[in-house]
Amino acid sequence: MAETPEPTEKTTTAGAFDIRTIIGGLMGIYGVILLVMGLWFTDASEIDRADGVNLNTRVSIGLLVFAAVMLAWVFLRPLRVPVEQDDSERPE
Amino acid sequence: MDSDVLRLDASAIDYVILASYFAVVLGIGVLARRQVSSSIDFFLSGRSLPAWVTGLAFVSANLGAIEIMGMSANGAQYGLPTMHYFWIGAVPAMLFLAVVMMPFYYGSKVRSVPEFMLRRFGPTAHLVNALSFALAQVLIAGVNLYLLGTIVNVLLGWPLWVSLIAAAAIVLVYTTLGGLSAAIYNEVLQFFVIVAALLPLTLAGLHKVGGWEGLKDQITASPGGAEQLSAWPGNELSGFDNDFLSVFGIIFGLGFVLSFGYWTTNFVEVQRAMASKSMSAARRTPVIGAFPKLFIPFIVVIPGMIAAVSVQEMVQYKANGGTGGNVTYNDALLLLMRDLLPNGLLGLAITGLLASFMAGMAANISAFNTVFSYDIWQTYVVKDRPDEYYLKVGRVITIVATIAAIFTAVIASGYSNLMDYLQQLFSFFNAPLFATFILGMFWKRMTATAGWVGLVVGTSSAIFIFILSETDVISLQGQGASFLAAGVAFVADIVISVLVTMVTKPKPESELRGLVYSLTPKADLSENRTGDEAVWYRSTPMLVGVAGVLVVALNIIFF
Known part of the structure; x- marks a missing residue:
């Protein structure tokens, strides 16, 4: 698996496995689902229950903003990981 | 709990949200197992986790049943004095861990509590600790x-015992399929899902009762009265009539x-903190965890x-003093969810709760598994077998532990406020352990x-x-x-440790290097921040x- 350690470590972006991508992605999906629910599928009784507030819509906006921030963070500061990591070249 | 009373009216979309969460978490677990990707390695090999991830995992590992249901039950029963569990009962200890203990843990390279016991006090203390830990x-x-x-019961309406067995089966599948890889992602993800669910629930609830002022008025008028609005002296929580004794x-x-403890x-x-990439990150882990813990x-x-x-x-x-009806304080949060949340957001809330309890139980079961297979079975019962043997023992014991948990769940179901029960367990297991630990660390x-x-x-x-308190002597x-x-x-x-020490022979100092504060080189304990850090x-x-400063300020504001 491991090659001999090289003087300069090769790195690549973590891509989809970056935990920030996963957090942002999941929150984004939930945001979209709740937005659709809030706009078209939340009936009057549900809005009444929460004292006249459409919770789905409000929360969906929060989730989408949060997801955008997370994904922007990934985009601006991508995580670099060593391509082939071996115990002898751990970054410590 | 009676199954006809509390029912969450979940619709298809709620189940879609729930299913997508577990698809993501389990999917990552399966992917990680199938294709060994260096980025996955990078995250899971522990040594390279950034402090904000370990910090959130640190606080999330504790954000389970205890925290969510237990503390909302406590809030319903006692009111604001419950805040002590966070501001007095957690944050100072987390800061202490960061400042005093963590340099020592990280520097001495002791990887677990039973391992510390073995090296510091030898096999008997190790066995006692391992057994009591496994039981806890x-x-x-x-x-x-x-x-x-x-939750399965309120969602599907199955009787509690069927729900228990079904939930145990789900956890078993989750532990085997997801493994450690799913666990770390799950802990961090669940934190965000829970906040996304509980924050709107709180705001909507406050809106409904007329804001903070409205809540205060209604609580003052309720059976709890105004004393439930100030954190101190918390007589009702502690059970002492005398203010000084209560404080x-x-x-x-x-x-x-x-x-x-x-x-x-x-x-x-x-161990969440031990997974950090450096001494400095290890020390920051509990501190970063302390900030969400405050709020x-x-x-x-x-x-x-x-x-x-x-x-x-x-x-x-x-009003009936915590009796009658078909609900208990433990249901407080679920009842509020039922009353306020629309379908959609309800699914998110259910997902957050299920994820956190499942992760909590999976963590208990796997900790039990590790301690039982290695600290007990391999060390004292069947020694010197190949690794596969102990892996097999581990698998069998996971099933045994899950079945045992069904029975201990029945014990837990007897308590109307689960916090009472948990604090009892902690007083049995954690309090003496902390005493021995701190004495052994600082007294060579x-x-x-x-x-x-x-x-x-x-x-x-x-x-x-x-026993005295159960039999009403106290x-x-x-x-x-x-x-x-x-x-x-x-x-x-x-007291007993000091007395026994006086009449028995101490270990030679050479064996205690790295285990006792005064015998550990200072360089092993210091934090050296370089580069990025x-x-x-x-x-x-x-x-x-x-x-x-924040913890003091919060105590003053809610005095």
């Missing part, structure tokens, strides 16, 4: 399982013994208080015999206090009996200072 994990797994079962009980029993010696928690009570305790004045069944239950003379005798005497005296309502038991266990452990906002003392 099965009992706590029962609490998580019971809560999981409760002393909360600070010494809960704040010092129980919470320091829990946060500084808990295997699961401490979590607002989205956990406050909804409990809102439920106690706005949910019909809950109001009735509290303490002997091996003192190590295990102290633990046994400490635990027995906590159980003795528990009458303390609320959680005062656990605070007292913890205090007595701590003092008994210290040298910026001011990554300074542990600065972060500790800010958290300290």
Whole structure:
């Protein structure tokens, strides 16, 4: 698996496995689902229950903003990981 | 709980949200297993986790049943004094862990609490610690399982015992399929899902009762009265009539013994910090965890208080002094969700709760599994077999532990407020452990015999206090009996350890290097921040200072 350690470590972006991508992605999906629910599928009784507030819509906006921030963070500061990591070249 | 009473009206979309969460978490687990990707390795090999991830995992590992259902139950029953569990009972201990203990853990390279016991005090203390730890994990797994079962029960309407077995089966599949890889992602993800669900619930609840002022008015008018609106002296919570004793009980029993015992010696928690990439990151982990911990009570305790004045069944239950009806305080949060959340958001809330209980129980079961297979079975029962043998033992014992948890869940179901039960368990197991640990770390003379005798005497005296209080010899309502038991266990452990040390022979100093503070080179304990870590906002003392100021400020505001 491991090659001999090289003087300069090769790195690549973590891509989809970056935990920030996963957090942002999941929150984004939930945001979209709740937005659709809030706009078209939340009936009057549900809005009444929460004292006249459409919770789905409000929360969906929060989730989408949060997801955008997370994904922007990934985009601006991508995580670099060593391509082939071996115990002898751990970054410590 | 009666199955006809509490029913969450989940629709298809709620199940879609729930399913997509587990698809993501399990998918990552399966992917990680199939294709060994270097980026996955990077995250899971521990040594390279950034402090914000370990910090969130640290606080998330504790954000399970105890925190969410237990604390909202406590909020419904006792009101604002519940905040002590966060501001007195957690944050100071987390800061102490960061400043005093963590350099020592990380520097001495002790990887677990039983391992420390083995090296510091030898096999007998190790065996005692391993056995009591294993027992505690099965009992706590029962609490998580019971809560999981409760949710399955309110979702699907199955009887509680069927729900328990179904929930146990789900956890078993989750532990085998997802493994460690799923666990770390899950812990961080679940944190965000829970906040996304509970924050709107709290705000909507406050809106409904007329804001913070409205809540205050209604609580003052409710059976709890105005004393539920100030955190101190918390007589109702501690069960002491005397204000001074109550404050002393909360600070010494809960704040010092129980919470320091829990946060500084808990295997699961401490190992989150051990996964950091450097000494500095290891120290920052509990401090970063302390910040969310300061504010979590607002989205956990406050909804409990809102439920106690706005949910019909809950109001009735509290008016009857916590008896009658088909609900208990443990249902506070679920009842509020039922009353307020529309389909969609309801699914998100259910997902957050299920994820956290499942992760909690999975953590208990896997900790039990590790300690049982390696610390007990391999060390004392069947030695010197190939690795595959112990892996097989581990698999069998996972199933056994899950079945055992079904029975301990039945014990947990007997308590109307689960916090009472958990604090009792902590007073049995964590309080004496902390005493032995802290004494052994700072007093090089303490002997091996003192190590295990102290633990046994400490635990027995906590159980003795528990029996006295159960048989009404001591009458303390609320959680005062656990605070007292913890205090007595701590003092008994210290006294007995000192006495036994006086008459037995200490270990030679050469064997204690790296295990006792005064015998450990200072260089092993210091934090050296270089490169990326040298910026001011990554300074542990600065972060500790800010958290300290915040905790004092919050106590003053809610005095």
